[in-house]
Amino acid sequence: MHKFEDFNLDKNLLKAIKNMGYEKPSEVQENVIPLVLKDEDVIVKSQTGSGKTAAFAIPIIENIDIEKNAVQALILTPTRELAVQINEDFGSLGLYKKIKSVPVFGKQPVSLQKTQLKQRVHVVVGTPGRTLDHIESGNLDLSEVKYLVIDEADEMLNMGFIEQVESIICKIHTERQTLMFSATLAEEIKVLIKKHMKNPKIVEIEAKTLTVDKINQVYYEIAEDRKFGLLRDLVKINDINQCIVFCRTKKNVAEVYTKMKGRGYSVCELHGDMQQSDRLDTLKQFKNGEFTFIVATDVAARGIDMSGVTHVINYDIPLELEAYVHRIGRTGRAGRKGEAITFVTPYEEKFLEAIEEFINMNITKAIRPTKEEIEKIPEKQIKTVVKKTTVGSDVIKVYIAGGKRKKIRRGDIVGTIINSCNVPADSIGIIDIFDNYSYVDILNGYGKDVIKNKELPIKGKPMSISKARE
Incomplete structure (x- = not known):
């Protein structure tokens, strides 16, 4: 059994993996991560299992160029619930490398997603229909995509999404790396593999029998x-x-x-x-x-x-x-x-x-x-905590009352926070700048040092700041 350190991963990624509670790679992670790091196309045939998302997220995050303002990975999922969960996992694993991930799916305003896609985004996680809408309307540029992940391909087939998936595949250049996860490989999926994957390595994980009888x-x-x-x-x-x-x-x-x-x-x-x-x-x-x-x-x-x-x-x-x-x-x-x-x-x-x-x-x-x-039923006595405990979070999102219309840039925000709040540069995370306001993630517990200020001088002008609302 490997340790995550054996994969020679970036120290910031290892920190995030440890912070998420992963102690050692699961079977699917141990088999898939080395192949993805070697630029192989991979097919993972298994039941939906524990740790699957990290199996592709970890090597993708390792190889993303954070300085490049372009989408470099596209993850396709059959449901919005899975898209939200995968997006959150990318956010947690990519936290210290400052990887920005955005989910796109139906039943959420297209305008909101369009605004998010205009920011510096490295990873997009989406359902096929909404992803295709954004591609065709020019909101999503795939020219720099290095990784395409097709998750739960069998479920995509069952839900009638395979044609949309293939349409998306055809819009991504052929030099990409393609990863597919599926419990079964129906004939239609095999055709997709033959047409769009390059000598894929096949990883098959047998489902374990686990007892729940007690x-x-x-x-x-x-x-x-x-x-x-x-x-x-x-x-x-x-x-x-x-x-x-x-x-x-x-x-x-x-x-x-x-x-x-x-x-x-x-x-x-x-x-x-x-x-x-x-x-x-x-x-x-x-x-x-x-x-x-x-x-x-x-x-x-x-x-x-x-x-x-x-x-x-x-x-x-x-x-x-x-x-x-x-x-x-x-x-x-x-x-x-x-x-x-x-x-x-x-x-x-x-x-x-x-x-x-x-x-x-x-x-x-x-x-x-x-x-x-x-x-x-009579009301039970609610147990109260004897010892008052405040559990701090590693990350605090800070709201800044100024954005593009005040000509604020990322460097302005970073410089102000470093100089005015004594926050190390590597503890300043993802920054999103909108027309009238901005958000910045402050890492490693330094958020409290930032939000204790009611204002910060950005570009020589005082701007109000506060902890962002969830």
């Missing part, structure tokens, strides 16, 4: 905007010792954590952008029983290994099959019976079916308790 598993059909109400009801009716609430993205972790904290729950949060020391402190406090609930992403929760967890709630159903097993395996430890509850929105039933096939068992559908049933 865990009582149920799911609830629930609309997205009613999830938190259901969570609140389930907390009331269940006898919870400690519970992990899993979300797919850092944004969702922040939203659920804020809502739970606002209602007085004993809760902490865990995500990949936290400093490792903060994450370890949080895990230690949770293990010591200082918190009843922890809201976490999959990657950040790798270190949760304790016997006190009685419940796992999949607030967002995982898109990777092995991630489901890894999540619910956090309960039912030390011979105890665990409870795993999954929220499934109407458009996510296919993910539930895939999970049931993967674990070779049906998950019981549960009925939401009625208002009358909830009201009959």
Whole structure:
């Protein structure tokens, strides 16, 4: 088994990998990363597995030229949920190399995506239809693309996207490197491979059988905007010792954590952008029983290994099959019976079916308790935290009340922050400059030193600054 250091990766990338909680490469990462670093086209034939995104994101981030103001990698996914998750992973892994990634998908304003694509963007993650729209309207320039990733090709085929995928492929120069991930290789996909890939190396990962028989598993059909109400009801009716609430993205972790904290729950949060020391402190406090609930992403929760967890709630159903097993395996430890509850929105039933096939068992559908049933249950005493703990984030996004119309450039912002706030240059991350305002990511815990200033002199003029709203 390799270590990530064995791949001779950039120190900033290694720092991000460590910060995300990866300790050693998974099987798919160990097989795929060296091939991508050798400029090989690669086909990965496997069930959706743990760590797949990092298998292509790590070598792509390693080789991206951050000084080049051009899209250098295009990732195609069948669903917007997967696009958001992959984009967030690129953001976390590329944080210290200052890699900028943008998601493009339907049901989001084209104008917003157009504005984002005008910034310095290195990676675009998109669904085929919306990606093609941006290409044809001139918003997305593919002339500098070095990497094309086709993720879940079999699902693309099932959803009728293969023609759109091929149209996009034909618009990218042939000197690119192409990576394809698919559980199966149907004839139509083989034709695509033959036409558009160069002597691809094939990596086949066998699905592992993982046991979940000591865990009582149920799911609830629930609309997205009613999830938190259901969570609140389930907390009331269940006898919870400690519970992990899993979300797919850092944004969702922040939203659920804020809502739970606002209602007085004993809760902490865990995500990949936290400093490792903060994450370890949080895990230690949770293990010591200082918190009843922890809201976490999959990657950040790798270190949760304790016997006190009685419940796992999949607030967002995982898109990777092995991630489901890894999540619910956090309960039912030390011979105890665990409870795993999954929220499934109407458009996510296919993910539930895939999970049931993967674990070779049906998950019981549960009925939401009625208002009358909830009201009959006496209010439980909400456990409060004895020790007040503030968990700092490694990254703070700062808002600056000035942009292109005031002729502000990246160098102006960098120079001001270095000179006025004593922040090292390598702790200034991605900068986005819009017409009337700008955003800058401040890394390594220096954000608090910047936002304590109400104004900063940029180009000789005082401009108000503040912590950006989520």
